Amino acid sequence: MASKRFVKYLTSAIALILCAAFVVKFGGPNILRQYISFGIGSCENIPILCMQPDEKIFLPEVNNEYRDTLVPQTFPKFSISAPKGFTLIQELIKRRYYKKRNKGDGSVIYLIYQEPQALIRLYPDVRKAGVKDNREFIRRMSYSNLSGVNTITDAFFVIMKSVFTPDVGNQGTVKMIKFELGDKAGYINYNLLKPENYFDCIVVDKQDNLFKLYIKDRGNRLDLNKLFTIISTLKVLD
Numbered sequence: 001m002a003s004k005r006f007v008k009y010l011t012s013a014i015a016l017i018l019c020a021a022f023v024v025k026f027g028g029p030n031i032l033r034q035y036i037s038f039g040i041g042s043c044e045n046i047p048i049l050c051m052q053p054d055e056k057i058f059l060p061e062v063n064n065e066y067r068d069t070l071v072p073q074t075f076p077k078f079s080i081s082a083p084k085g086f087t088l089i090q091e092l093i094k095r096r097y098y099k100k101r102n103k104g105d106g107s108v109i110y111l112i113y114q115e116p117q118a119l120i121r122l123y124p125d126v127r128k129a130g131v132k133d134n135r136e137f138i139r140r141m142s143y144s145n146l147s148g149v150n151t152i153t154d155a156f157f158v159i160m161k162s163v164f165t166p167d168v169g170n171q172g173t174v175k176m177i178k179f180e181l182g183d184k185a186g187y188i189n190y191n192l193l194k195p196e197n198y199f200d201c202i203v204v205d206k207q208d209n210l211f212k213l214y215i216k217d218r219g220n221r222l223d224l225n226k227l228f229t230i231i232s233t234l235k236v237l238d
Contacts, residue, residue, distance in 0.1 A: 046162065052145060053187055070083055077115075078113050080230070085106075107196075109215050110214040116210075119138070134209075138210070168198040177190075179228070183205050194220060200212075215227070
């Protein structure tokens with residue numbers, strides 16, 4: 001059921017990609033880039049579409065003292081330990097949550113879980129480009145760049161990057177990193193602002209389970225060290 005609802009919210013993106021196939025066939029890469037800019041935005045109004053993670057892999061350490069202060073939380077398929085004072089909401093990807101700011105006064109952690117290869121089933125044609133699992137899917141998506149779109153596959157991942165990216169404040173000051181932490185790896189877009197921090201995290205474990213955490217930290221209580229400690233507690237339930 002979750003996978004069906006997940007697909008539902010990405011229908012418009014897939015439709016855009018199918019139209020892009022027609023554009024690239026008759027117009028070429030230049031027209032394709034213009035088509036995408038018209039459909040989802042350009043690097044000027046959505047800078048993250050032309051940003052990529054730092055090539056250096058970040059190897060964080062877990063803060064055990066901070067971990068002991070976290071509160072365990074259990075959801076239907078996974079568990080996580082979170083700091084006190086944060087509201088936790090399990091979500092599916094949908095435009096309202098990703099594209100509009102939360103108007104409440106509290107700090108929020110949105111969580112999404114997808115089973116192994118779930119992203120591949122959204123658009124099986126990516127298998128032809130060598131994308132076989134969630135891990136490779138998010139790698140291609142994270143490194144996608146609107147200025148480098150030349151094929152339908154390139155266009156697909158730029159469009160997915162737009163769909164997957166939540167509100168992270170001023171995108172001009174966003175930093176992007178890739179990390180490895182025990183049996184987990186992934187990518188983080190973060191913005192340390194006042195009066196709130198933003199963290200957009202995609203995490204995949206060795207079994208190809210995928211987690212997405214979107215954190216709005218009002219009051220600037222978190223930093224990267226604390227964030228990675230929270231990520232280290234993610235666990236799929238048997």
